[in-house]
Amino acid sequence: MTKHFEKVETLVSNIPDSSKIALAPDYSGCPMEAIRKLIKRGVTSLHIIGVPSVGFQGDMLIGAGCVKTIETAAVTIGEHGLAPRFTSAIKNGTINIIDGTCPAIHAGLQAAQKGIPFMPVRGIIGSDLSKHRLDWIEASNPFSESEEPLILVKAITPDITLIHVPLADSNGNVWVGVRREMMVMAHASKKTLVTYEKLFDGNLLSEESMAPGTIPSLYIDGLALAENGAWPVGLFGNYPPDENHLEIYMDMAKTDEGFKEYINEYVFEPKAAE
Amino acid sequence: MTKHFEKVETLVSNIPDSSKIALAPDYSGCPMEAIRKLIKRGVTSLHIIGVPSVGFQGDMLIGAGCVKTIETAAVTIGEHGLAPRFTSAIKNGTINIIDGTCPAIHAGLQAAQKGIPFMPVRGIIGSDLSKHRLDWIEASNPFSESEEPLILVKAITPDITLIHVPLADSNGNVWVGVRREMMVMAHASKKTLVTYEKLFDGNLLSEESMAPGTIPSLYIDGLALAENGAWPVGLFGNYPPDENHLEIYMDMAKTDEGFKEYINEYVFEPKAAE
């Protein structure tokens, strides 16, 4: 039932416009090659969910005009500074922002994973975040003897989870190691599409040491090999971020024109990435 | 902060009478050697939580008079039939039973893991189970447009989780592989005590393949080596149940006298187990 695609292009052709798509932060599994192919295809009106935040890939999708709404605890390019295209899009009002906080996003996904309509979350009370969230309800803790307010966060069910992982096997199982937020994302989503760095020789679920870090193929709808597929963000256990390239991006993406040049060079005419 | 104990006896001396103690089912990590030492010590008034059910170890503790209350989705010795000492104790009214259902027990522990007061659970409505549970509340789903009933399960915070695992390292990290209910138990509990089959040479958290199945020492309070420590129940990936021995147990434990003989032979004068 898990489809193996020869090309990343074909894999991402399974992502319709207007999809609600869950993405990982830069230190987790970022499917950069798939993001470039998505931009090249001209996907539009995406609703991005940062789990719990989103970095370079979110900024690129926003810059390329692929995003209608972004639901996230933050958009950050880490040490390199404010995400330039995100910052500009907010200033110009060209995207909707749904501001959340990390544990509430995790809780919403875990609620979807468990098939429950909501999950209580500690904290949040008195923050301005909840004023703007129609999908959060302030309720009273029914187990408390005295009146105690509590935030209930509605389940978040992404249409698609799109991630890049270190290993996959021919059965469609994928290995994420300790980066289990990707497992929650896959469990919670209607579909999960994956690019992977290397093919694992054997069955990941049959190896006692590999199985604990593996998302079973039951949850994986499509797969494609993408060597160096997380460049320039880096992939845990495999390669670090290409800091020089990120600096180039930060510099070019300061302006609309610079960003257009950037995607012309690296997305539409991808010499440097090959 | 994780203490290494030379003897299983010393490890279990950290379990006070009347503790609320979480135990795994027979197919997960059963600390049988520790259970025998607990019985030998004469622990009393335990509140056992089966996560989500309990088998041989629960039946033994009940038979030996160590248990006041058992909270579980089931007590079962699998293929071997009804748990004899549990069945007898219920008939004679010598223990309290708090009947639950597997996902509600998992949800209660996950609520404790997340520090939230409760977790909604699907199903259950209309079952006689909820009639007897003061720690479950039937509420209305606040996210549903029409009236929809829903069960809220109160967080379950065990005093102690007691488990047996395949591997531990000198830093106090323990490897449970895919049996992650033990990780939830450790996260949710005030204290976690562990016996382990073999010492892992190195740091489990430093090995990319081992870390995903590892409970970090942060959650582990005490450890002791117990080779063959899950006998006769068996340990996943290591050795199967000793079916012949379980049959001997089932036969002897039919009666009070037979059970007394059994624990005399295997707990108080443990020739056969050595």
Add this chain to the structure above:
Amino acid sequence: MSEVIKHEEMLISVISEMLNGMSHVAVGASSPIPGSAALLARANSLTDLRVSMLGSEEHNIFTNGGTELFDCAAQGRIDAFFLGGGQIDGGANINLVGIGDYPDTKVRFPGSFGSAYLYYLVPRVILFREEHTPRVLVPKVDFISAPGSSPENVNRPGGPYALVTERCVFKFDKKKARFRLESIHPGHSLEEIVEMTGFDFDKPSTISETKPPSSDTLKLIRGKIADEISETYPAFSSKLFGA
């Protein structure tokens, strides 16, 4: 090969037929016959039928601990599951707790396991209980571990599909919340079934005989399936197949 079909083999075959076209079948605790049926359905499946068996290391695709089976069911990723019952009544209510006035039950069963949840969420729940007597199939269960039907306001995508016993197959009519006799196993009669069933059920004008397994299926059961099930249920496998 002996063509004397054991009743367990018959049941494995009958249940297996009900799993045609499923993509994911889960098997709970203490379920050697449903487990064998699921493995048989997988062996016969043209597509990829997944089997997740509690207690098995080989036939287990879960990597998120004890909660995953339940989460997976809630996500709609499990098509079929099996439940039994110390008592089962005509409304498909099941009792896995005990006989008598709870909590002071005269006879205590193991407990409800995940029934009070999976019965609501898995679209095709097959009730299986070998013993077909008025003691087990009762007018009304003493304790409802999980009800056979629910009011409309309860979120319940799942529920009972059939009840398989040593004597016959009942199908559950969700609208009427009643069982209908579907087929009678060879060697058994309607009169016997009426007599041995404590609850009232619908009787179609013509009732077929349950189809026994073909010799190919029998060969598969006694070979591959006997071998596969022995990992989780060694005593069952060795008793039935002498493996």
Add this chain to the structure above:
Amino acid sequence: MSEVIKHEEMLISVISEMLNGMSHVAVGASSPIPGSAALLARANSLTDLRVSMLGSEEHNIFTNGGTELFDCAAQGRIDAFFLGGGQIDGGANINLVGIGDYPDTKVRFPGSFGSAYLYYLVPRVILFREEHTPRVLVPKVDFISAPGSSPENVNRPGGPYALVTERCVFKFDKKKARFRLESIHPGHSLEEIVEMTGFDFDKPSTISETKPPSSDTLKLIRGKIADEISETYPAFSSKLFGA
């Protein structure tokens, strides 16, 4: 070794002192100075101080994905954490979202991250913001990502402990819900701090000077800590220490 102490080194040392006796310190996103301070506290710790650093592979003990940091905090297993703020006000309210009328902010910051949760649950939250100007330290934040204090009925075991800037250290008085000036970094003055702080704060009659790092500590920072932090913050480490 040059004894010219860089202000980052000063801040690392000051924050590190606040982590004495802790057993588990967590460090969030974009926090090279707090991260270095935590590693320094660990290096100086007589007991086993654990450091969990977001984005690090080496200094990360978590094995349950992105949710574990937050679950761990709710379990009471994290003693200290760090938060910053595009704006911080005198009630220790922090704004990580933006300046202006939300959602049409004139200036947009990255977002609230886990602040609206960890600020409630971690007993010792240290606010850290290098820039000490009226632009950052404002009378009232434009958007409350997380409030500095809560009504009594809110479950809140955690909250602000101190605010560390390039100029001084404030301690937070939970009862008054106000900052008190604790110490002034060498080279800075009370007058300057009053002028550069947009909010009102308590001023004790005698205010000490912030203690600079000892030469041993400085050696540790420039050696072991510079090396350890470079895994997660290579640009920071190479800029500051030329590593």
